[in-house]
Amino acid sequence: MSPTASRPTSAPSRGAPSGLVPDSRRPRWRSTLAAGLRCAAPALLAYAAVRVTGLLTLALWAHHRHHGVWPILATHWDADWYLGIADHGYTHQLGTAHDANNLAFFPLYPLLVKAVAVLTPGSRATTGLAVAVASSFLAAWGIHSVGSHLHGRRVGLLLTVLWSAHPVGLVEWMGYTESLFTAFAAWSLYAMLTGRQLWAASLAALAGLTRPTGIAVAAAVTVTALLSLRRGFSARALAAAALAPAGWLAYVGWVGLRLGRWDGYFAVQRLWHNEWDGGVETAHRLREVLAYDSTPELFLVMVTVTLIASMALYVLSVWDRQPLPLLVFTGVLLLIVLGSGGVYFPRARFLLPGFPLLLPVALHLSRASPRLRALSLTAAVLGSAYCGAYMALVWPSAP
Numbered sequence: 001m002s003p004t005a006s007r008p009t010s011a012p013s014r015g016a017p018s019g020l021v022p023d024s025r026r027p028r029w030r031s032t033l034a035a036g037l038r039c040a041a042p043a044l045l046a047y048a049a050v051r052v053t054g055l056l057t058l059a060l061w062a063h064h065r066h067h068g069v070w071p072i073l074a075t076h077w078d079a080d081w082y083l084g085i086a087d088h089g090y091t092h093q094l095g096t097a098h099d100a101n102n103l104a105f106f107p108l109y110p111l112l113v114k115a116v117a118v119l120t121p122g123s124r125a126t127t128g129l130a131v132a133v134a135s136s137f138l139a140a141w142g143i144h145s146v147g148s149h150l151h152g153r154r155v156g157l158l159l160t161v162l163w164s165a166h167p168v169g170l171v172e173w174m175g176y177t178e179s180l181f182t183a184f185a186a187w188s189l190y191a192m193l194t195g196r197q198l199w200a201a202s203l204a205a206l207a208g209l210t211r212p213t214g215i216a217v218a219a220a221v222t223v224t225a226l227l228s229l230r231r232g233f234s235a236r237a238l239a240a241a242a243l244a245p246a247g248w249l250a251y252v253g254w255v256g257l258r259l260g261r262w263d264g265y266f267a268v269q270r271l272w273h274n275e276w277d278g279g280v281e282t283a284h285r286l287r288e289v290l291a292y293d294s295t296p297e298l299f300l301v302m303v304t305v306t307l308i309a310s311m312a313l314y315v316l317s318v319w320d321r322q323p324l325p326l327l328v329f330t331g332v333l334l335l336i337v338l339g340s341g342g343v344y345f346p347r348a349r350f351l352l353p354g355f356p357l358l359l360p361v362a363l364h365l366s367r368a369s370p371r372l373r374a375l376s377l378t379a380a381v382l383g384s385a386y387c388g389a390y391m392a393l394v395w396p397s398a399p
Contacts, residue, residue: 036145039153043144043160044137050164050381051136051173057385058170061393072174074125077398078105079175085110086117086124094259094267103255103268108209108247109177128175136172136179140164142186143355147362149193150323158362158377163355165380167302168348170388171399181211182353185329188217189356192325197225200325201240208248213350216332218245220325227324274342281341282307299345299395302387306348310334316360326356349399 055069062069075083081102090103109131117127140160148156163182164172172179188203204221208214221244225237256264269275289296289304296304314334317327337350351357365373391399 037141039148040141040144040156043157044140046157046161047137047140047164050161050384051169053381054170054385054388055173058389058392061389065393067393072392074129074175078177079125079128081105082110082113082175082177083124083128086114086128090258092258094261094264095271098271098273101268101271103258103265104272104274106177106210106212106214106251108206109180112180125175129173132175132177132179133173135183139172139179139182139186142183142190145190146186146193146326146356147359149190150359151363151366154366155359155362158365158373159355159358161377162358162362162365162380165377165384166348166352167306167384167387168352168391168399169384170392171349171352174399176349176399177211178349178352181207181214182355184210184214185217185353186355188221189325189329192221192224193323197221197228197236197240198243201225201243204244205247208245209251210247211353212248213333213336213353215245215248216329216336218248219332220329223328224325269342272342274340276339277341279339281344282338282347285344297395299387299391303345303348306351307338310351310354310357311338313357313360317357320360320363322356322359326359330354330356345395345397346399 058072059069062072073079082105085102085105085107090107091101095101109128112131113124113128116131117124120127120130140163143163144156144160146156147159163169166172172182184203184207188200188207191197191200191203200221204214204217207217222241225241225244228234228237252265255268256262258264259267261267285300286304286307289300311334314330317330333351333354337347340347365376368376
């Protein structure tokens with residue numbers, strides 16, 4: 001017990017500045033938040049170190065090529081689409097042009113950028129990047145919380161570092177939605193693991209307003225909540241099961257109303273060549289990269305390896321009997337990404353939020369020798385830094 005623990009709480013302790021409330025009378029949530037942040041601090045510092053390493057690698061490579069870093073991070077590819085939505089809103093028509101309808105992009109991130117930009121100086125591109133970076137730290141915190149809750153702080157730290165060292169981890173500090181989505185997913189899963197079903201469902205609903213794969217978070221919450229009814233009726237579980245997919249359904253429904261057709265959102269996806277084919281296109285591209293193309297593009301090799309590794313890691317996750325919410329989330333995420341007939345090259349990025357797939361690796365490294373652990377993490381961090389810079393400066397298309 002601390003020396004001040006037995007002091008009365010009815011008045012501030014002697015010598016305290018006037019108006020300050022003693023620790024024992026502060027809101028409980030504040031002390032809980034501070035304790036959680038202290039616990040996660042090493043993981044957040046490690047996360048920052050990994051991302052700074054990647055950023056410095058990109059900056060040095062970009063300087064050598066006489067290329068600016070800022071446009072790459074804040075305004076290229078999908079970032080440009082989101083900034084356009086923040087500036088001008090959504091289109092009212094379906095049209096016929098391919099890869100041109102902005103209704104394919106979910107609304108929460110551009111709305112957040114627009115709202116925050118009103119309160120902050122600088123351009124909306126600056127705001128968008130700041131939102132992504134801030135979200136990435138919230139995501140890292142949530143990932144650490146999931147890993148620590150299941151297997152202790154060492155695994156939580158390793159899981160965070162492995163996620164930050166993803167081959168396309170540079171996207172976490174770009175004007176994209178992956179960081180925001182991962183933050184919602186991680187904290188929703190953590191809430192579900194700790195019995196906070198309505199919190200989990202609320203965060204799942206926000207995830208469903210952020211990316212199309214938000215339905216994977218909703219599935220994790222809804223399936224787990226409904227199965228919990230086997231132990232007895234619970235109005236809270238039913239409410240969570242209904243609320244979790246609300247964000248995704250709301251946006252898909254709104255697009256249908258805006259376009260005047262029930263399948264409006266899916267018609268937009270068809271214009272982006274993104275239809276469900278059960279994995280036919282994925283299998284074709286895997287076979288092409290691995291067997292038929294004698295000189296495959298390095299970035300496509302990285303995407304292919306990421307997809308294969310993700311499938312293998314899911315099998316290990318099932319073998320390790322991960323908690324149901326994690327297995328449902330990563331299972332549905334893989335089903336969506338692998339079963340899509342859309343473009344192949346962004347699929348490593350689409351799997352970036354699937355951090356539970358890295359739990360088997362984090363567990364193995366936690367039991368490994370310090371030397372092996374250090375060598376493995378160093379290789380992952382340096383590989384991520386190289387892949388990120390290559391993706392941004394050499395690969396000619398979107399991440």
